[in-house]
Amino acid sequence: MILASARKLPRSTRYPESESGIPPYGGIVRRSFPAILTACGLLTCGLEAPGAGSIEDPPSESSGPVTPGSVFLRGEVKLISPLPLRIEERTGKTSVGTVDRFDDAGLYGEIGSVRWTAMKPADRFRIGRAVLDRARRVDPPGLAWLVFMLEATGADAFRDRAADLLIAAAGDEADAWLEEASRRAQELLEASAALAAASDAARFARGRPHHHPRGSKAWPAIDVRTSVEAAARLREAGEEATDGLGFEGVRTRRTIVIGGREVDRLARDGVRCDRWIDGIAATLGLPPGLDPFPGGVLVVEVADHDRLRMLAAGRFGHEVLDADDSIVFVTDDGPFIIMAAPRTGRIASLARVIDADRDPKAMLFAEEEVRCITRGMVAMLETRRMPPAWLVEGFGEAMASAHVPGSRIDPIRRSKALASIRGGRPPQWILDLDGDDPAFDPEGLGRDVAFIVVTRLLESGPGVIPGLVTDLKAGRSLDESFRRRLGVSTAAWFADTADWFRFND
Numbered sequence: 095m096i097l098a099s100a101r102k103l104p105r106s107t108r109y110p111e112s113e114s115g116i117p118p119y120g121g122i123v124r125r126s127f128p129a130i131l132t133a134c135g136l137l138t139c140g141l142e143a144p145g146a147g148s149i150e151d152p153p154s155e156s157s158g159p160v161t162p163g164s165v166f167l168r169g170e171v172k173l174i175s176p177l178p179l180r181i182e183e184r185t186g187k188t189s190v191g192t193v194d195r196f197d198d199a200g201l202y203g204e205i206g207s208v209r210w211t212a213m214k215p216a217d218r219f220r221i222g223r224a225v226l227d228r229a230r231r232v233d234p235p236g237l238a239w240l241v242f243m244l245e246a247t248g249a250d251a252f253r254d255r256a257a258d259l260l261i262a263a264a265g266d267e268a269d270a271w272l273e274e275a276s277r278r279a280q281e282l283l284e285a286s287a288a289l290a291a292a293s294d295a296a297r298f299a300r301g302r303p304h305h306h307p308r309g310s311k312a313w314p315a316i317d318v319r320t321s322v323e324a325a326a327r328l329r330e331a332g333e334e335a336t337d338g339l340g341f342e343g344v345r346t347r348r349t350i351v352i353g354g355r356e357v358d359r360l361a362r363d364g365v366r367c368d369r370w371i372d373g374i375a376a377t378l379g380l381p382p383g384l385d386p387f388p389g390g391v392l393v394v395e396v397a398d399h400d401r402l403r404m405l406a407a408g409r410f411g412h413e414v415l416d417a418d419d420s421i422v423f424v425t426d427d428g429p430f431i432i433m434a435a436p437r438t439g440r441i442a443s444l445a446r447v448i449d450a451d452r453d454p455k456a457m458l459f460a461e462e463e464v465r466c467i468t469r470g471m472v473a474m475l476e477t478r479r480m481p482p483a484w485l486v487e488g489f490g491e492a493m494a495s496a497h498v499p500g501s502r503i504d505p506i507r508r509s510k511a512l513a514s515i516r517g518g519r520p521p522q523w524i525l526d527l528d529g530d531d532p533a534f535d536p537e538g539l540g541r542d543v544a545f546i547v548v549t550r551l552l553e554s555g556p557g558v559i560p561g562l563v564t565d566l567k568a569g570r571s572l573d574e575s576f577r578r579r580l581g582v583s584t585a586a587w588f589a590d591t592a593d594w595f596r597f598n599d
Contacts, residue, residue, distance in 0.1 A: 305529025324389030429470030488544030
């Protein structure tokens with residue numbers, strides 16, 4: 095009878111609920127993931143921790159009978175000592191380093207973060223046993239967790255091998271442990287299937303929303319009362335979007351920053367963003383101390399691109415383009431910006447060309463802050479109309495290049511743009527691109543060309559860019575705006591620009 099229990103048993107369809115509370119703003123939030131992150135976690139990795147907390151030691155004998163429902167291994171489990179591992183993931187990537195803890199989603203430590211679903215099934219079984227051994231959890235609760243993890247990730251053959259180990263360890267009580275493991279795996283799989291179906295049914299918007307149409311009406315006038323109210327709403331929106339993530343939040347003069355870092359780090363980021371706002375506003379011709387944001391700017395900082403996508407989907411029903419490190423939602427209260435840490439490949443590339451005393455990650459992050467604030471500011475000037483994508487993105491690059499100390503945007507983008515023009519491709523092609531075009535990806539050629547084109551516009555006089563933006567926001571055509579501000583048609587100016595860059599850097 096015991097041997098028969100190694101088969102998967104009937105499972106229930108209950109789904110656990112979090113009973114955690116919500117602390118006030120500014121405190122560390124210690125809830126489980128909010129619903130949208132749980133949903134996206136289930137969809138992207140197939141496995142997410144359904145409970146919080148940590149179990150580091152087996153239950154003592156004085157704690158009473160050991161039952162599956164009371165001590166089933168869950169949450170983050172710490173190892174007694176770090177375990178060195180070399181893992182070849184299913185994608186071909188190799189991760190090397192020590193592991194010091196694990197949970198239902200994966201392994202963590204010096205090795206980084208490796209999801210169970212990223213491993214080959216045989217490695218899930220082998221490494222799962224190894225971390226249980228190093229955590230001193232080769233007991234019925236630990237082995238039942240191993241059965242659960244393997245079943246929930248579809249490693250059925252190895253699930254049965256884990257079940258045999260559990261039977262040997264638990265004896266007559268194995269049936270109860272196996273039923274609990276299968277029940278828990280099925281709950282997660284059923285929830286994942288339901289969320290996948292809901293995701294398929296949902297019609298997420300996609301792309302770069304700051305470029306998407308918002309009509310042509312003027313933005314509401316700003317006064318002291320409406321500004322205070324708008325700032326409160328913007329802050330509340332950020333709190334709601336990040337509820338359950340353990341984030342802190344601070345407000346500086348014109349910026350609200352919410353993220354997972356220490357408050358003093360967030361405050362420094364906010365002060366830096368205030369400087370960006372002042373510098374960009376001055377270039378756009380605004381009086382000192384003024385900007386078009388009713389409640390300021392909200393910046394939500396997240397650790398990775400998975401969280402960036404999850405927050406954008408959860409708060410705005412929007413899908414972030416795969417290449418992008420950030421997204422800007424233009425709201426009536428001010429820009430709602432979500433930023434992920436830059437990708438490691440871009441950090442490594444920049445590290446090779448900057449001074450040794452510069453931090454490439456910090457530089458890339460600061461440049462992205464400037465781009466995002468620039469996009470939001472252009473969007474919220476005067477009316478809801480948006481200038482052409484090449485002008486907005488080129489201006490964002492120019493502002494990042496000008497304001498971030500040590501930035502290498504100019505030499506990197508200029509060399510690629512000049513090579514394109516001198517190779518026989520005039521810059522006029524960027525005129526027809528919309529904002530979601532891959533040419534405006536972080537490494538896109540359209541972004542390179544837009545940068546040198548806008549740089550030339552800025553060099554044409556301090557009033558040119560502000561004048562073009564004002565005309566375009568008022569509804570004038572691009573050609574009419576060029577004639578008013580530069581005295582020539584768009585076609586003539588771009589033809590002259592092509593000639594200029596063929597012989598000048």
